[in-house]
Amino acid sequence: MDLDKAREGSRLGLSQALSLVENGLPFSTEEEGDVIGITGAPGVGKSCLVDQLAQAYARNGEKVAILAVDPSSPISGGALLGDRLRMESADLDDLIYMRSVATRGESGAVPSVVADMVAVLKECGWKRIIIETVGSGQAEFRIAAVADTIMLVEAPGMGDAIQSEKAGIVELVDIIVVNKSDLKGADETAANINSALSAGSKSIPVMQVSSHTGDGITYLVQAIDEVADSGISRAQWQERLASQWMRKMSHHPNLDSILDKLESSQISIKEAILLMEGKE
């Protein structure tokens, strides 16, 4: 894959490279970057929050790329973001790149496709990468395979984190954000989350922000850097490992013939695994 144009800053070159990878071309890189995963129920304000974070980084002179993994709202946030930034400063626009990711195909492939798209972005000089994904239970686990920092977004009147804790998601989450702090009930939502968390072993910061007024965004940016410095948790490593394992399986040269044999009852699942491992 030719990345020269994308490396020189061409948006067209970058989006062409990303499309190739989105359609299955594997890509990896040794380049470093900071990947933030943002998850939460629809309507809590993830896209608005991403918009705020991207502007904060851009004002700092940092390039930031956004991958929106959301089948329900393709690119709508992008138009929003573009308009607002253009009003403020054309220079900021140059520092922000936004792209939606189609989530077609088998669910197991999503993290590896997103991981490879992230690799393209890193390779082309985008060191801050934000992935927005809709919280659906499984989405959090998938994003954990890719993101260094995972942020769960909640909002007043939108349910609470106790549910997430049940699903074991809290193990993977680094920061919980109560968005819409300009609305009534934000304090109570944050208090509920804190008391639900106090039962667990992991201490997770709960931060209130408003993506409408910008309140709390500066603190959130600091908290993200602190979390990034503290490294990747065991639970996150486990998701990364699982995701790589899954990828290995889905790229196995004999996958089709092994599935054929399973389907026609010629082999057992144990034998299938031995075949995959090349032991039979």
Ligand SMILES: Nc1nc2c(ncn2[C@@H]2O[C@H](COP(=O)(O)OP(=O)(O)O)[C@@H](O)[C@H]2O)c(=O)[nH]1
């Ligand atoms: N009052 C208030 N509304 C917000 C805030 N952030 C987002 N919203 C609104 O919440 C709705 C959903 O926002 P969106 O970013 O699309 O949520 P997403 O589905 O989680 O990406 C929109 O109507 C936003 O204008 C906030 O901080 N305060």
Ligand SMILES: [Mg+2]
């Ligand atoms: Mg959204």
